[in-house]
Amino acid sequence: MAPLDLTGMFGVTGSYLVYIGIGFCFGFILESSGFGDSRRLAAQFYFSELRVLKVMFTAIVVAMLLVFWASALGLLDYDELMVKHTWLWPGIVGGLIMGVGFILGGYCPGTSLVSTATLKIDGMFFLFGHIVGVLAFGETVGYFYEFWNSSYLGRFTLPELFGLETGVVVLLVVCLALAMFLGFGWIQRLVYGRGDPQ
Amino acid sequence: MKALFNLRVLGAGLLLAAAGALAVHGQPDLDRKWAFMAPEYASRLENREVYIDPAELLHLMNDDYIELVIYDVRNERDWNMFHLVDADRIALEDLSSQRDRLRALSELAVVVIVSNDEILATQAWKRLMALAKPNVYILEGGLNHWLNVYGVVDDEHEGHGAASLAKPDGTLRHPFKLALGARHAAAQPDEHRTPDRSYTTRVTLLKKVARAAGCE
Numbered sequence: 001m002a003p004l005d006l007t008g009m010f011g012v013t014g015s016y017l018v019y020i021g022i023g024f025c026f027g028f029i030l031e032s033s034g035f036g037d038s039r040r041l042a043a044q045f046y047f048s049e050l051r052v053l054k055v056m057f058t059a060i061v062v063a064m065l066l067v068f069w070a071s072a073l074g075l076l077d078y079d080e081l082m083v084k085h086t087w088l089w090p091g092i093v094g095g096l097i098m099g100v101g102f103i104l105g106g107y108c109p110g111t112s113l114v115s116t117a118t119l120k121i122d123g124m125f126f127l128f129g130h131i132v133g134v135l136a137f138g139e140t141v142g143y144f145y146e147f148w149n150s151s152y153l154g155r156f157t158l159p160e161l162f163g164l165e166t167g168v169v170v171l172l173v174v175c176l177a178l179a180m181f182l183g184f185g186w187i188q189r190l191v192y193g194r195g196d197p198q
Numbered sequence: 199m200k201a202l203f204n205l206r207v208l209g210a211g212l213l214l215a216a217a218g219a220l221a222v223h224g225q226p227d228l229d230r231k232w233a234f235m236a237p238e239y240a241s242r243l244e245n246r247e248v249y250i251d252p253a254e255l256l257h258l259m260n261d262d263y264i265e266l267v268i269y270d271v272r273n274e275r276d277w278n279m280f281h282l283v284d285a286d287r288i289a290l291e292d293l294s295s296q297r298d299r300l301r302a303l304s305e306l307a308v309v310v311i312v313s314n315d316e317i318l319a320t321q322a323w324k325r326l327m328a329l330a331k332p333n334v335y336i337l338e339g340g341l342n343h344w345l346n347v348y349g350v351v352d353d354e355h356e357g358h359g360a361a362s363l364a365k366p367d368g369t370l371r372h373p374f375k376l377a378l379g380a381r382h383a384a385a386q387p388d389e390h391r392t393p394d395r396s397y398t399t400r401v402t403l404l405k406k407v408a409r410a411a412g413c414e
Contacts, residue, residue: 001234065216072223074234079297079330154298167221174217178210 002076027114036114038106038122045103047188050181050196057177068170088151105129228294231328239327243320249338251397252347255310258401259283260389265307269296271322272313272341276370278377280341282312283386290318293325300330305405308333315340315366333404339363345372347395348387353378 006015033055034040043049070076102108107115107126115123141148158173159166185195226234242248258266259282268285270277277287288296300309309332313319319336326334337344346360354372361371374382 001238061213065213065220068220068225069216072220072225074226074231077231077235078225165221166225167217167223171214171217171221174213178214181210 001074002070003080026110027117030111030114031118035111036118036120036123038115038120038126041108041111042103042106047184048192050184050188053184054181054196057180061174061177064170064173068166072167083155083157086153086156087149088153090148090150101133228325228328232324235328243323246338247400248323248335249316250310250335250400251338251395252344253392253395253397254399254401255337255344256348256387256389256392258308258310259386263306264403265304267299267303267307267309269293269309269311269322269326270313271311271318272370276314278379279370279374280345280372280378280382281380281385282341282344283380285312285380290322290325293322294329296326297329300326300332303332306403308335308401308403310335310337312337312344313340314342314368314370315363317366317368333402335401340366342366342371345384348384348392350383353382353384 006018009015010018030036034051035055040049040051044052067076067078067081071078098108105112105122105126107123109127109130112123112126112130116127158164158169162169164172189195258264259268266284268282270281270285270287271290271293272281272287274287281287303309309326311319311322311326311334313322316336316339319340323334323336326332339346342361343363346363349359349372351359353374353376355375356373380386
């Protein structure tokens, strides 16, 4: 039953090779989806191109269905999956900061690596800024340590938040995704008179 | 264009269908999860690898290096009659509330489940394994066996003494005169004053303990 103990199965070196392979595939797919281009990424926020929303949200929904179907069929122990714990207000503030950076720079951390890998200069600068930001955070977090550790909710997921069964939440998320694709596409046609470039 | 549109509609339809079927099918509860895990873990029960002797539990209770958690899954009446020192009473159906606690246990933690015999404790063991796979064991023979070994005859009616462990039925077979809970002497016997018992060590820790040298 997954999750698998890769180190136990393949040894340390083997498990690292698996991680590298997964990372390679992820980067390959991001690049082939066009996420190495900051113009396409920033266009999401102006609704002129919905590639990011459609690709990422579809990937999320497919992965979610695979995870929970695997759990339902006894192939995966969902409780053994690492789910990031929630610190509510630090998460909100961090998300806002990242959102501003995303719109200004046209990249998120992952896509800046993809862009750097294809030798785009703006991606390199964004990555450099990202590293500087991480270092700056590390050196200054002591001044806002209390806030950073505040509003801790533990492993807190949507089914717990809404008091609904996991399967129902999954269905609602899928419906939300499809509604967003349709809704944002409608806004796009309203504003720009066209859909996504093919 | 029409083909692409049809493909998108098909894709959306498939996602909705998969999500709808998942909502109907549901996620496994603890019992169903155990059924999935049984091929891998049931042998531990069949080979009695997780049943520990009362002497081993007593040793764990006196070991300061180990984080010992004792779950007592009996009813409140039996709990009030007698229970082990530092045990936590928890009903079988409430075990899922222990998920966060079990996940926070250190690598030096050992969980032991006790019931009057082994019936309830074994059910609880399966549920805890499905819940969090802790380093969990069952008191062999339950508290009936514990009291056979460490019980004080004067605490029981008519000096009852050793109870038969044959044909376990989940009942406490030591009729105590007073419901003293953990205040009976048998709740935490003095390990140095009880007769030596040989046993096969079953408990293994997830991490080696670096014990300080000293008088042992």
